[in-house]
Amino acid sequence: MSRTEKKSSSDEETTPQAPLVNESIRGSKSRFPKAGSRKESIDPKTTDSQSQNKIPKTISDLAKTLTSETELGSRMEENEWFLQKLGRKAVNKCLDLNNCRLTAADVREMVALLPSLPDLEKLDISWNDVIGGNLHVFTQQMHLVSKLKILRLGSCRLTAEDVRALGQLLPRLQNLEVLDLSINRNIGGSLNSIAHGLKSTSNLKVLKLHSCGLSQKSVKLLDAAFRYLRELRTLDLSCNKELGGGFEDTAGLATLEHLEGLDLHQCSLTADDVLSLTHVIPLLSSLQELDLSANKEMGSSSENLLSRLRFLPVLKSLIISNCALESETFTALAEASIHLPALKIVNLSWNKCIGGNLKLLLETLKRSMSLQVLRLSSCSLVTEDVALLASVIQTGHLARLQKLDLSYNDSICEAGWTIFCQNLWLLKELTELDISLRPSTFRKCGQWFRHLLSAVTKLPKITEIGMKRWLLSASQEEELQGFDQDQRSSIHFDHGGFQ
Template structure:
């Protein structure tokens, strides 16, 4: 008799006993008679349980009985449910997320014993459980029971070298693994990465090693890992500041760059030629230098699919971007280029401007926090594919009047606009707003722009025309020059129905208290902001009555209200009093 025939021939008594073996809680059970009467002849106990929990919006999704052996996992699935629900999570036969559960070594061992009952598991997330560091072998020694696993996340688990070695041994039993995330584990760096060399299957498409304290020595090892991953699409090595640059103290106590830094990265960047499917390369804050960029550029010829390139927060590339830019021209599918906080020079920017016309699919160019950008925006904007560009953040770029006027040309296409910390905006906001098209802009950030009352009234007029109907984020913080009529005029309009975040905070330690005199306008506007999830009013002076009115208006809404507590206000006054003599 075939196994399927055995399942169909089970008696109702067997079905009831299978339900009892699940060890489910009383609150999740139906009456035995009800279950018996509604049961179909060819259905197993597990599938009926799944229907029950799905109908209730329940906490678990059981495996399909057609995929499991009779009896073996009936009892096991009940144990899985008890274990997962005890941690406040949802049991699912294909996806198991136990992130932020404070798992211990004992929990890891118990989970290991349950893996044979999770043969259908495709995603396992144990991130942010620092107590399992040093004991991962208890779990990895049983990973052969989940051979269908496609996603494994172990970020911020305090993994040590022994853990990585144990993981490497287990990876051989995961031939379908596509995503491996070991981010925020300092123990991965310093040579431990050697434990997974030759163990990762070529099916891997994403490798995340953010903030793993990788060194230049690890770069060679990483090159060996990447070179055998032809399907790799995402490689994230962000926040490994010593990956490309190691500083060694001299005899006199000074610091100098290691001469081996370029040679070490050569192996890694050469290995990228074996990853033709790579679409996202993230090297944020990796200590890159001009020499690093030269080596990286040489690999672009083999990366025709690259769409996202993040080189941000690498101040060492200053003056070296001109070496990389000619290589960027071959990345015809590049859609996102992030160069914020790279201390770019005028020479770097001129080289970038020359290559921009060769990037027709570019939708995001982040040059923020580069002071020299402000002087060349008038050249950057015409070089962009304006019909494609969606994000062009220019906060902290020392915009000039000429560059600010040039930015207006891109306004009809931008989804997000950020010109924060640009004093030139004050009194000239209309130049930007007049170019907006209806239902396009989603974020508008104007923090510390010296905005005036007239600027906000002009913004109110734009709202009145329903131009900002899709706006989700509006940041008007640190603009003390706006008077009451400006705030009230903006809040009186009805064109911000999609707004989710509103920030009108003031600067820290302002000299004079700022009473929220426009509170009535705010209270009237809140019902017209149904999507609001965050409202920041920090450093505004609120009376006890005003606080009560705000809380009452938001009592039935899930809105994060950010206001200063009376204690913090008193503290601010004390700090100002202490600083006053110093200012004198």
């Protein structure tokens, strides 16, 4: 997983201008009286001994107050210096130290920072290797930030001891809503402590365990915890290649009635896993995003599963790329997709059976008025397929399409690209188009290139056109240079140069 993928739509933060550190300083000063501002009155009837007893007590209390205020102010100044040193600041109850190259000394300073951030709700210390082996230092002070809602520890090289410390920690974080432990390979071997701790986090909405070395046993442990996570909205178990076979006879997943996103790509799902998911996924009626990519055994065993996708009425994103789909499974998918009017993203790339059979998706393409992203890369598309796509575009059924990927389909002849480019101008919302060739293929652009340039002049939002390994002639290169001068230089043509 790249670092730019670490964002999640479920925990977007609103960032105010004033940093939390400064707010804490101002708040602390307002709670204590200033020296000399307090008026004392002495009753003349009060005995001298009583007055003498009261005055020292008042002075003592005031001294303690001033000392506490001074210490707090000093600590806050140190904290501000620490954050400035890292080029970060605590904003809107959020402390982001993601990818800061923290040292062991930084970790100790960060722990010292926690007492001044009692209202902290988001902490991100991902991509800092030094956290591995030192997490226990942090967890010992977590009671100081009991309001924490978001905790991200992705790619921190967590050890087995760290994972166990985290499992003692989770029951204390009653407000936790987002937990991201992705790219920590040692979690799989110690997941029992995490799974046990998850049973106490009933408010959890996002759980990410991408690339954590999970196994079949891990799925069983998590399945037992799912029954306690009724509020879970997003579950990411992707890129755990040893997980295959773990979904057999799992019932806990079906209890996640509010689940909106399920990512199981590259999990080596077996035929038995697919059979189990066939019974579970249709029950997740709130599901909006489903990624089953890079599970090759789905090709021959997913016909029933894909046909039951019709029971997911609010599904917006369907990603089934590189699943070795066969004609029967693709037909089942095409028939089910007709009943998914909310689809915005469809990715079927790297499924060769689609070539020559795109017509099976014709009704879906006509009815999906909200479709914004369509990816058909390396699907062995032929001229007939792009001609069909051009006809759908011509009738206005893909008016909201923003991204279209037809790359790595080298069997399309010039006539196919010509009719496609002649109708391309109708996609007024299009921002990205990719028609690149395979890395091993180089071809000269035909007359269709002129139609492409003409269409682009009528596309107000287009910014990126992928044309890798398409070779421009000298005259076509001149046309492109003239286009750049006459039109908008913000459009990037990524091509193979001229020859």
